[in-house]
Amino acid sequence: MNKTYICADIHGDLAGYKELLNLIDFDDTDRMTIAGDVLDRGKYGIELLELVLSQSNVSLLLGNHEMFAIMYLSGELSQDDWIRFGGQDTLSGILKMNQAKKEELLHKLLALPLYTEIESPVYGNTVVTHTGIDLDNLVYVHDDVIDVKESIKAGFERNTYNFMCGRDIHYAPTEILKRLNQYIILGHVPTYYINDDYSCNAYRSDYYMDIDCGNGKKRNGGRICCYDVNDDIYIYCKQS
Numbered sequence: 001m002n003k004t005y006i007c008a009d010i011h012g013d014l015a016g017y018k019e020l021l022n023l024i025d026f027d028d029t030d031r032m033t034i035a036g037d038v039l040d041r042g043k044y045g046i047e048l049l050e051l052v053l054s055q056s057n058v059s060l061l062l063g064n065h066e067m068f069a070i071m072y073l074s075g076e077l078s079q080d081d082w083i084r085f086g087g088q089d090t091l092s093g094i095l096k097m098n099q100a101k102k103e104e105l106l107h108k109l110l111a112l113p114l115y116t117e118i119e120s121p122v123y124g125n126t127v128v129t130h131t132g133i134d135l136d137n138l139v140y141v142h143d144d145v146i147d148v149k150e151s152i153k154a155g156f157e158r159n160t161y162n163f164m165c166g167r168d169i170h171y172a173p174t175e176i177l178k179r180l181n182q183y184i185i186l187g188h189v190p191t192y193y194i195n196d197d198y199s200c201n202a203y204r205s206d207y208y209m210d211i212d213c214g215n216g217k218k219r220n221g222g223r224i225c226c227y228d229v230n231d232d233i234y235i236y237c238k239q240s
């Protein structure tokens with residue numbers, strides 16, 4: 001009851017998402033933020049997108065895979081390139097749509113926000129976003145403080161592709177991280193690439209938390225991770 005959850009990078013796993021909602025007893029009084037990448041890799045990206053957009057207490061943020069769909073629908077990404085990025089099944093779904101349906105989808109995708117803020121008992125006012133900051137477009141309040149929200153906006157506006165697929169927070173040295181003015185919860189990079197033990201557990205530092213536990217690549221042991229903000233615990237879906 002009245003809980004706040006965050007997950008990320010579900011990647012077309014409709015059954016896994018439903019399993020997660022069951023596991024956490026998600027009800028109308030709870031809130032869920034999905035920090036991007038419901039599309040691609042898994043089979044049911046379009047269906048998953050439709051479901052989360054229909055849930056009034058679930059909000060979806062823009063991930064690079066939603067951006068790929070926007071680029072494809074806007075004629076800025078070729079089918080071959082999208083397939084290379086894992087878009088095969090999403091593309092098949094879109095190819096079955098008529099023009100009106102495609103336009104409706106594009107309209108919905110363009111409305112997805114880049115970030116949101118939640119109140120964390122551990123970290124205070126916290127930014128939730130997909131990739132974090134773009135190291136090539138940091139906005140300084142002064143020498144010692146980087147404005148996280150302004151950096152996200154600047155990175156996206158100056159070079160959307162670079163912001164989504166470039167040198168993100170995972171490449172940031174500690175001198176940069178310690179200047180961030182807010183804690184960040186994000187996904188995008190599967191945590192087995194970051195964790196010292198290569199595990200599919202959430203990654204957590206003093207500056208940010210990555211909860212993409214690799215559900216897009218289940219063969220690597222990847223799974224859905226959900227962060228329970230109130231109780232400061234992680235809930236993992238077992239592999240289906």
Ligand SMILES: [Mn+2]
Binds near residue numbers: 037064130188189
């Ligand atoms: Mn991503």
